[in-house]
Each structure stands twice: as C-alpha cells, then as structure tokens.
Amino acid sequence: MLTYLSYFSELFGDEGVVNPLIPSLPQPQPGASVIKECSDGRGDLLFILDSSTSVGDENFRKMLDFMKDIVRAAPIDSGHYQVAVIVFNSDVKVTLLLDAIDNQRDLLTYIDNIPYSYGNTNTASALQAMRDTIFIPSNGDRPDAPNVAVVMTDGESNINSGRTIPEANAAKREGVEIYGIGIGLMETSEIDGISSVPLDTHRFNVDNFDNLNDMKADIFAKICIGKCMHGKAYYSRAIFTLIHLIVILYDTDVYDLY
The missing domain is CATH 3.40.50.410 (von Willebrand factor, type A domain)
Structure with a gap:
C-alpha cells in the first residue's frame, strides 16, 4: 500500500508540480491574472x-x-x-x-x-x-x-x-x-x-x-x-494537507480516493 508520504512525493515531485490528473485548487496562469x-x-x-x-x-x-x-x-x-x-x-x-x-x-x-x-x-x-x-x-x-x-x-x-x-x-x-x-x-x-x-x-x-x-x-x-500566497507552493501545501486529512480520517489507501 502506498503511504500518503510516498504518494505526496510521487504526486508533487521535487518541484512541487501538481499532477494534472489529480483534482486541485485553481492554479495561477501566466499573464494579467x-x-x-x-x-x-x-x-x-x-x-x-x-x-x-x-x-x-x-x-x-x-x-x-x-x-x-x-x-x-x-x-x-x-x-x-x-x-x-x-x-x-x-x-x-x-x-x-x-x-x-x-x-x-x-x-x-x-x-x-x-x-x-x-x-x-x-x-x-x-x-x-x-x-x-x-x-x-x-x-x-x-x-x-x-x-x-x-x-x-x-x-x-x-x-x-x-x-x-x-x-x-x-x-x-x-x-x-x-x-x-x-x-x-x-x-x-x-x-x-x-x-x-x-x-x-x-x-x-x-x-x-x-x-x-x-x-x-x-x-x-x-x-x-x-x-506570493496564491502561488504553486501555497496550493501544493493545501492539497497535501487535504489528502493527509482524508487518509487519516477514512483510513484509506490514497488511490482508493479515485
């Protein structure tokens, strides 16, 4: 079974890039926004x-x-x-x-x-x-x-x-x-x-x-x-915290979430 810590590493990698297949909060895009x-x-x-x-x-x-x-x-x-x-x-x-x-x-x-x-x-x-x-x-x-x-x-x-x-x-x-x-x-x-x-x-x-x-x-x-607080690192921490809580509360394998 994949632990949430190893899953976090697989999901975000060294650079904190969110896997596009995983639901996430809106990510900032280049430009005026x-x-x-x-x-x-x-x-x-x-x-x-x-x-x-x-x-x-x-x-x-x-x-x-x-x-x-x-x-x-x-x-x-x-x-x-x-x-x-x-x-x-x-x-x-x-x-x-x-x-x-x-x-x-x-x-x-x-x-x-x-x-x-x-x-x-x-x-x-x-x-x-x-x-x-x-x-x-x-x-x-x-x-x-x-x-x-x-x-x-x-x-x-x-x-x-x-x-x-x-x-x-x-x-x-x-x-x-x-x-x-x-x-x-x-x-x-x-x-x-x-x-x-x-x-x-x-x-x-x-x-x-x-x-x-x-x-x-x-x-x-x-x-x-x-x-800035709206950046990728902020969202990565938010998503990691959410996954962490779900795994603990429901005692589930993270892949069962999908």
Missing part, C-alpha cells in the same frame, strides 16, 4: 543589465522598456516590492539601490533616464556588486523579502570570465534567486550557470531584443508565483 493575484507578494528585485558595445543604445532601450513593464506589474507603491538596478560593461555601475525610490511613478521616470554606455562584458563584477552592494541591509535589503535578480545579457563574459559562474553560485548559496535572460545567444553554458535551477523556469533565451516583449508576462509570473 497572475499579475493581479500577486498583490500580496513581496520581493527585493534587482535588474542586472548588459550595456556592452554589442548591445547598442537602441537595444539597451528595449531592455529598459522590458524592465518598466515588470515594474508596472509589481506592487511598488504598497512597499511589497523594491527595485534596484545594476548596469555593466567593462565597468559596473550601481545605478539604483533598493530603498532609493519607493513609488512606481518616480521609478519609471528614473528607468527612462538610465544612460547607455558601451564597453566589454564584465558580468562577474556585476554579480559581485549584487552581493556586496545591493542585497545588504544598509542599502535596503529586507530580511522578510526574497532576493530576486534578473540578469539580461547578449553575450558571454570577456572580462574575469572565470569568476562569473562562481560569483553567481556564491549569490545563490546566500539565497538569491537568479533569472537569466540571454538574447541571441548561440552558447548558453554561462547563462545556464548563472541562473538558478530548475533552468526551465529560471533561464530564458530569445532570438533578439524585440522578442523580450513576448515573454514579460511569463517572466513576471514565474518571479511572482514563487513569492
């Missing part, structure tokens, strides 16, 4: 933007527009979400700290005025700055809000490349959840190493900068679902 449902989420959100020469000013503006769409969806004015920005090329510029702007209108205006500057691709130092400068209490990092970073790049590191993935791993060990967005990448090993796992929910690769617009709802849904 998820954005609406995530008003109770919390997060300290960092955007790390590649401004190397290969990106160019026009495409850099497309990354800013992508970031603005995410900001419009997040509950900034309520204080549930804070946003920081790092821009990197040969150098790293911490352009906005988490506690610097606390309302959506001023934040959108600020993003519009972030300048493009060209150079090489020093992703490692940007990831180090994330740990050393952004996600620290003195610069607005909150102990009760998850740390989330979105790294956007169109190429692999060509400065300190050997440090890139180790820096990302150090951040992940400290609890930072990293979403990697590669634009036009032929080789994805570095963005794979930067991103948190599982890669199918944390690493994205689009053909060009114009395609960023097509994935913004999906990106925000994945960021938000993990952080």
Whole structure:
C-alpha cells in the first residue's frame, strides 16, 4: 500500500508540480491574472543589465522598456516590492539601490533616464556588486523579502570570465534567486550557470531584443508565483494537507480516493 508520504512525493515531485490528473485548487496562469493575484507578494528585485558595445543604445532601450513593464506589474507603491538596478560593461555601475525610490511613478521616470554606455562584458563584477552592494541591509535589503535578480545579457563574459559562474553560485548559496535572460545567444553554458535551477523556469533565451516583449508576462509570473500566497507552493501545501486529512480520517489507501 502506498503511504500518503510516498504518494505526496510521487504526486508533487521535487518541484512541487501538481499532477494534472489529480483534482486541485485553481492554479495561477501566466499573464494579467497572475499579475493581479500577486498583490500580496513581496520581493527585493534587482535588474542586472548588459550595456556592452554589442548591445547598442537602441537595444539597451528595449531592455529598459522590458524592465518598466515588470515594474508596472509589481506592487511598488504598497512597499511589497523594491527595485534596484545594476548596469555593466567593462565597468559596473550601481545605478539604483533598493530603498532609493519607493513609488512606481518616480521609478519609471528614473528607468527612462538610465544612460547607455558601451564597453566589454564584465558580468562577474556585476554579480559581485549584487552581493556586496545591493542585497545588504544598509542599502535596503529586507530580511522578510526574497532576493530576486534578473540578469539580461547578449553575450558571454570577456572580462574575469572565470569568476562569473562562481560569483553567481556564491549569490545563490546566500539565497538569491537568479533569472537569466540571454538574447541571441548561440552558447548558453554561462547563462545556464548563472541562473538558478530548475533552468526551465529560471533561464530564458530569445532570438533578439524585440522578442523580450513576448515573454514579460511569463517572466513576471514565474518571479511572482514563487513569492506570493496564491502561488504553486501555497496550493501544493493545501492539497497535501487535504489528502493527509482524508487518509487519516477514512483510513484509506490514497488511490482508493479515485
């Protein structure tokens, strides 16, 4: 006989994904409905933007527009979400700290005025700055809000490349959840190493900068679902509790429930 504990493992797996054959509470879907449902989420959100020469000013503006769409969806004015920005090329510029702007209108205006500057691709130092400068209490990092970073790049590191993935791993060990967005990448090993796992929910690769617009709802849904009370983890716990109670009350094999 299958115990409810082993059944729970089979049903939800390592990632907490509900078996579609099992009746469950409504699951959030990507898009506007998820954005609406995530008003109770919390997060300290960092955007790390590649401004190397290969990106160019026009495409850099497309990354800013992508970031603005995410900001419009997040509950900034309520204080549930804070946003920081790092821009990197040969150098790293911490352009906005988490506690610097606390309302959506001023934040959108600020993003519009972030300048493009060209150079090489020093992703490692940007990831180090994330740990050393952004996600620290003195610069607005909150102990009760998850740390989330979105790294956007169109190429692999060509400065300190050997440090890139180790820096990302150090951040992940400290609890930072990293979403990697590669634009036009032929080789994805570095963005794979930067991103948190599982890669199918944390690493994205689009053909060009114009395609960023097509994935913004999906990106925000994945960021938000993990952080809000309406997300998958919440429902997984609810369903597990329900199955647990039925098994105990009726002393039955879980497969007899169907």
